[in-house]
Amino acid sequence: MDLNFTGTDLCAIVGTRSATEAKYDVVVVGAGPSGIAAATEAAGSGSTVLLVDENPVSGALMGNDVPLYFGGRMNAATQNSARMLEAVFMSMPALETAMEAGVEVQLGVTAWGVYRNGPGVQSLPAQVVGLADAERSWLVGFDRIVLATGARDLAMAFPGWNQPGVMGAAALQMLLTRYDAFAGHRVLILGSHDLALETALLARERGVQVAGMVEVREQPQGSDALIAKVTAEGIAIHCATTIASAKGGLEGVEAATLTNGETIDCDTICVAVGLVPSIELVDAMHGPRVLDAMRGGYVPGGEATVSAVGLCAGLPDIGFDHIAYRMEWMAALSAISADDTIICQCEEVTRADLLGVQPPNYLARPAPMCARSLETLLHDGPANPDQIKRLTRAGMGVCQGRRCRDQVAMLLAIASDKPFGTIPLASHRAPVRPLPLKILADWNEPAAMTVAWDVWFGIPTQWVPVEDIGTVHEDEHRAMLYTGMYE
Amino acid sequence: MSGPGNGSEVVIVGGGVTGLSAGWWLARSGVKVTVLDKFIVGWEASGRNGGGASHYQSPLFDEEQRMWPQMDELLGYPTEHRSGRIIIAMTERQWEQYRFVAERHHRLGHPVEVLDTKQVQDAVPLAGDTCFGGVHYKFGGHANPQRTVQAYAWALQDLGGTIIQHSPVTGFETAGGKVTAVKTANATYGCDSVVVAAGPQIPALMAQLGVTVPLAPARAEMIITEPAPMMPIGGVDGHKLYGRQTLRGNLAYGGGPHEWLDMDATGPQARPSTPLMRNLASRLAELLPKAAHLNVIRSWAGVIENTPDGRPILDRLTSPDNVVVASMSGVGFGLSPASGHAIRDLVIDGSCSFADLDILKLSRFDTLEADWRQKRGWMPIA
Numbered sequence: 085m086d087l088n089f090t091g092t093d094l095c096a097i098v099g100t101r102s103a104t105e106a107k108y109d110v111v112v113v114g115a116g117p118s119g120i121a122a123a124t125e126a127a128g129s130g131s132t133v134l135l136v137d138e139n140p141v142s143g144a145l146m147g148n149d150v151p152l153y154f155g156g157r158m159n160a161a162t163q164n165s166a167r168m169l170e171a172v173f174m175s176m177p178a179l180e181t182a183m184e185a186g187v188e189v190q191l192g193v194t195a196w197g198v199y200r201n202g203p204g205v206q207s208l209p210a211q212v213v214g215l216a217d218a219e220r221s222w223l224v225g226f227d228r229i230v231l232a233t234g235a236r237d238l239a240m241a242f243p244g245w246n247q248p249g250v251m252g253a254a255a256l257q258m259l260l261t262r263y264d265a266f267a268g269h270r271v272l273i274l275g276s277h278d279l280a281l282e283t284a285l286l287a288r289e290r291g292v293q294v295a296g297m298v299e300v301r302e303q304p305q306g307s308d309a310l311i312a313k314v315t316a317e318g319i320a321i322h323c324a325t326t327i328a329s330a331k332g333g334l335e336g337v338e339a340a341t342l343t344n345g346e347t348i349d350c351d352t353i354c355v356a357v358g359l360v361p362s363i364e365l366v367d368a369m370h371g372p373r374v375l376d377a378m379r380g381g382y383v384p385g386g387e388a389t390v391s392a393v394g395l396c397a398g399l400p401d402i403g404f405d406h407i408a409y410r411m412e413w414m415a416a417l418s419a420i421s422a423d424d425t426i427i428c429q430c431e432e433v434t435r436a437d438l439l440g441v442q443p444p445n446y447l448a449r450p451a452p453m454c455a456r457s458l459e460t461l462l463h464d465g466p467a468n469p470d471q472i473k474r475l476t477r478a479g480m481g482v483c484q485g486r487r488c489r490d491q492v493a494m495l496l497a498i499a500s501d502k503p504f505g506t507i508p509l510a511s512h513r514a515p516v517r518p519l520p521l522k523i524l525a526d527w528n529e530p531a532a533m534t535v536a537w538d539v540w541f542g543i544p545t546q547w548v549p550v551e552d553i554g555t556v557h558e559d560e561h562r563a564m565l566y567t568g569m570y571e
Numbered sequence: 572m573s574g575p576g577n578g579s580e581v582v583i584v585g586g587g588v589t590g591l592s593a594g595w596w597l598a599r600s601g602v603k604v605t606v607l608d609k610f611i612v613g614w615e616a617s618g619r620n621g622g623g624a625s626h627y628q629s630p631l632f633d634e635e636q637r638m639w640p641q642m643d644e645l646l647g648y649p650t651e652h653r654s655g656r657i658i659i660a661m662t663e664r665q666w667e668q669y670r671f672v673a674e675r676h677h678r679l680g681h682p683v684e685v686l687d688t689k690q691v692q693d694a695v696p697l698a699g700d701t702c703f704g705g706v707h708y709k710f711g712g713h714a715n716p717q718r719t720v721q722a723y724a725w726a727l728q729d730l731g732g733t734i735i736q737h738s739p740v741t742g743f744e745t746a747g748g749k750v751t752a753v754k755t756a757n758a759t760y761g762c763d764s765v766v767v768a769a770g771p772q773i774p775a776l777m778a779q780l781g782v783t784v785p786l787a788p789a790r791a792e793m794i795i796t797e798p799a800p801m802m803p804i805g806g807v808d809g810h811k812l813y814g815r816q817t818l819r820g821n822l823a824y825g826g827g828p829h830e831w832l833d834m835d836a837t838g839p840q841a842r843p844s845t846p847l848m849r850n851l852a853s854r855l856a857e858l859l860p861k862a863a864h865l866n867v868i869r870s871w872a873g874v875i876e877n878t879p880d881g882r883p884i885l886d887r888l889t890s891p892d893n894v895v896v897a898s899m900s901g902v903g904f905g906l907s908p909a910s911g912h913a914i915r916d917l918v919i920d921g922s923c924s925f926a927d928l929d930i931l932k933l934s935r936f937d938t939l940e941a942d943w944r945q946k947r948g949w950m951p952i953a
Contacts, residue, residue: 093948
């Protein structure tokens, strides 16, 4: 085959990317108090500012516990997107101030990826953030991006947790405030640190019964003032015990049994043991991060063009070791969990299969497979959650580990007898929110990309069958199949 | 090298799918094998690819086809292998191209069937009525790359082989025209033979032995959706995409533009994906319109090394004469059951017992121009 190289590989991504739709000096992701303040301040100093917030998210996404752990306890109002938009907007009066300061505000818009050049990629013409609403996705350029994505719920498995009515504290607070759409009536709260105490008080304030609180440690953990308020409300804090199981019916949770033998009627169990800073975007863009036990886990390391504010930057440091606390909870719940307790709800991975590094049930498990376990895997090196995911599918589902990522890492730490901080963080990848193909799609593929789109590298000799090399058929293959770097 | 079973040792540099398969084949022959990997087995391109197992262009193809249906049983671990592929044409040009390929299969006696739109929809319920037609390969197939690499690794351990992870190879010891040991930061592994199957790191490693191996690394991207209802055939390509429906139901697809990278002696620093995922999404939604509502839940990228002609290098060198170099040039996963067999033969017997590997010799690049990457436009973006 006679190849005349042109010095250009048309199939390579050089100058063929889809264009951005707009460019702002500053993009702020998340319209909580910190995000609004950052956006307003940037606009006040003369910058062009776009502030996006994914709320209200669709009922379908909430059903998958994205972005928060809603546990199926949102009411039908969340299916009405117009009502939700209004509710969310009305819940944030500071938004009007931001808009008056010149901030462009887009609600119901998700930031699903941030991209810039760095190790392994130099082909991006500019740094961009990928955005999407209910109709489509697009790219927006920026000079500086501020992540105000808040914190998400730390979920924890126990027998019966995989049913409607088990949810997270951030999700419960969101449903009680911004969405005004909580479907439960009587909630049992796990944990007694400030997050749990504040959640209990908020629930009570919004007319929701609080059936009690459960604390694994000997004493309530939060501030004295909050404990006093909760006690004054007549809310019992059951200490030195934990939940043993959740009982339920068609509608989900109906009661919880504690390890001390008590049974407590409730339709909702709120896991309020901890929050995790929402660093998915930082992580997916390979940004720096550090583990800070006092601030709730991994927090952004900070860069010139990427900053984090609010809970995304870490929980307020009040001298409380969140990692130690949640590890204590995890150890207790792990001790009462059964082999068939589900850890990954999306993929229905049980505790036994997770720790046995076993494949899903639709695959055969011959004897050698059954003989493998985390213990045998550890002989080859330290536990890595991404490897465990590949083998067991834990964290591979539609929620992409939002419910199980942290607890898998904690379980691996416990099972391998290593500190939590030695277990690598399972990777986040874009899109950091599930997005339908038709919405993520770029329906305007650039012409230069279309012309040279090849299934693989566009190397003609690679696809000539060995039998045809040196025959008349060799050039036929090239003429028929190639558009790449050759004349 | 002396025969099997007498304590002879092979060190394999690189725990990707090719090195692991070679280790498994050698272990099956009673050879004591050690596989060294810089991180965790299958962490690079071997665990990040489309899982295709239909590379009919290769001299290794017949052996690939013979082996795949047996692999689960031979390895003792699931690979999720399934047979068959359907290639769907979404443009007139693709229809012309795919039928050309079908014609070529007829000529070589590979079983194929050309499908009209209705037949495509019967076999691929997620397809739409706007396709031009399809080609059904009654051969080839696909498997789960991540499960398969781990299956090789475990199977070779079960046969007495050793895998050392988190141990990048730093160099070699040589004596009398042979490599006598392979070095890592913490240990030195004596050996009778070496297999260098370290993907993009091959050139830097082989340079230490005075051997030039022309390879250019590039990054390519894939996306995956939430599960779709299971289709009768999961190996569905077309519209210039490659991919598969996993046995869980997810649609995992790649294709389109790649980005050439600098060679990094220690391996890729990062494997970022880019907004190209939007273009993959639109193509996949066109290929399988009844899946357009499915959520994309993840994207990823991998770094693939390419030879100047895109064909593998599988060669036992003449100097040092106990070194086999193995780069599969971006088509390694599917061919792995056969490439490992070939490497086993090269190590033990000096030549491949089941195929003529002359076109895969390194010496074909002896006269390669120094600026071969520039000539092809395979340069990283400055």
